[in-house]
Amino acid sequence: MNDILPPEIHIWQTLEQSLRFICTRFGFEEIRTPVLEQTALFKRGVGEDTDIVEKEMYSFTDKGGENISLRPEGTASVVRSLVENSWFRANPVTKLYYIGPMYRYERPQKGRFRQFNQFGIELLGVQDSTADVEVIALMDMLLQMFKLENVELHLSSIGCDVCRPPYKKILIKELEKIKDQLPQDFLPRIQTNPQRVFDLKDENAKKLSENLPVLMDHLCPECANHFDGVKKGLTVLQIPFVIDPKIVRGLDYYTKTAFEFVSSDLGAQSTVCGGGRYDKLVEQFGGPATPAVGFGMGLERFVLILQEKGYNVPTNMEVSVVYDEAAKDTAFTLSHSLRAHGFKVDIDLQSKNIKNQLKRADKVGSLASIVIGSQELGSNTVMLKDMKAHDQKAIPADIKTVIEELNQILRRIKRD
Numbered sequence: 001m002n003d004i005l006p007p008e009i010h011i012w013q014t015l016e017q018s019l020r021f022i023c024t025r026f027g028f029e030e031i032r033t034p035v036l037e038q039t040a041l042f043k044r045g046v047g048e049d050t051d052i053v054e055k056e057m058y059s060f061t062d063k064g065g066e067n068i069s070l071r072p073e074g075t076a077s078v079v080r081s082l083v084e085n086s087w088f089r090a091n092p093v094t095k096l097y098y099i100g101p102m103y104r105y106e107r108p109q110k111g112r113f114r115q116f117n118q119f120g121i122e123l124l125g126v127q128d129s130t131a132d133v134e135v136i137a138l139m140d141m142l143l144q145m146f147k148l149e150n151v152e153l154h155l156s157s158i159g160c161d162v163c164r165p166p167y168k169k170i171l172i173k174e175l176e177k178i179k180d181q182l183p184q185d186f187l188p189r190i191q192t193n194p195q196r197v198f199d200l201k202d203e204n205a206k207k208l209s210e211n212l213p214v215l216m217d218h219l220c221p222e223c224a225n226h227f228d229g230v231k232k233g234l235t236v237l238q239i240p241f242v243i244d245p246k247i248v249r250g251l252d253y254y255t256k257t258a259f260e261f262v263s264s265d266l267g268a269q270s271t272v273c274g275g276g277r278y279d280k281l282v283e284q285f286g287g288p289a290t291p292a293v294g295f296g297m298g299l300e301r302f303v304l305i306l307q308e309k310g311y312n313v314p315t316n317m318e319v320s321v322v323y324d325e326a327a328k329d330t331a332f333t334l335s336h337s338l339r340a341h342g343f344k345v346d347i348d349l350q351s352k353n354i355k356n357q358l359k360r361a362d363k364v365g366s367l368a369s370i371v372i373g374s375q376e377l378g379s380n381t382v383m384l385k386d387m388k389a390h391d392q393k394a395i396p397a398d399i400k401t402v403i404e405e406l407n408q409i410l411r412r413i414k415r416d
């Protein structure tokens, strides 16, 4: 679990602002749900046979004897909340996003942590492939916004209740044939969750899985048709993608479209964002039959890419108010007033001498300084210094003049 301190926090804040901004553009509204839920929710929603539920959850019994878990992902909670609040009656189509910490007991490494943050969106109530395209398009626009070019969209379809069972039979049959070459701990999964074979990290298993049948070649007409719609929609918006039939999402609730955004800047933990359709989950949670599609994006991995690209956010102060002891009250009054007018103002709190205060002004990156000594006090003026051009002039001390003159300097420097 990480601490995030300045200056790294500035990247986080910029990213979070951009996420909110982009969601607003697409008409997605925020939902906030608790980080603690009943363990049963994830067993039911994410699936008992998944890595997340089997090995990765922080679960414990609370003082009231309830079995609860720190949320490992966001979708189950969102759907629970909507069903609990009888949301769908009034809102057959819903577009929501969330940003917040998730918890998984994994082996920590680059891009993989035990507390990590996810941004996710959920579009509920639309069966048409336009919805799949809409959520993918939002993620694509986010990448464009940060000019991230080395991220590829991988696309697949993992079918539905109609095409998956017969395919599963075919796959199980093939797996039984190569059983003794597969990792020991995978064997119990052959019957329950055979598609996980495509997610094995073992090199030999990876090679073997290349010759196994994939669901994409066994889609029912409805799923095949839907998948065509997604591909066409993406092509219309000129969003490039590669077909990747080996995508296996680590959560049970997915149907039809599955996708991942994969970065070549990240090393082993290369998936920045994973998502897909989950048409059965709302019903499974006791709500009305409601098709849905969404994704979860890892903020740590996104920040890592930005850092790797040398992205940094300038955090300069705009003005330093510099004073000597006699002018202290005037200086603090002016500083307070400038802050109230929206300026980023630094003022020394330790009564250093003027020379040291000016050094500090440079250090915090102020573009201008306002110096008030006894001389300025006597003539009711302040000395305005342009820190970039290194010139200075005395101006009247009234707030209106100070603001006008300051704005001239800031506008000029920001323009240059």
Ligand code: ATP
Pocket: 073, 104, 106, 111, 112, 113, 114, 115, 116, 117, 118, 249, 250, 269, 270, 271, 272, 273, 274, 275, 296, 297, 298, 299, 300, 301
């Ligand atoms: P992975 O295959 O890397 O374990 P996943 O399939 O378990 O990913 P999802 O459950 O789809 O991941 O979560 C969506 C995104 O959240 C991932 O693509 C990744 O960016 C991020 N993520 C998942 N687990 C972690 C983690 N332990 N630490 C940091 N980010 C994570």
Ligand code: MG
Pocket: 250
């Ligand atoms: Mg995982």
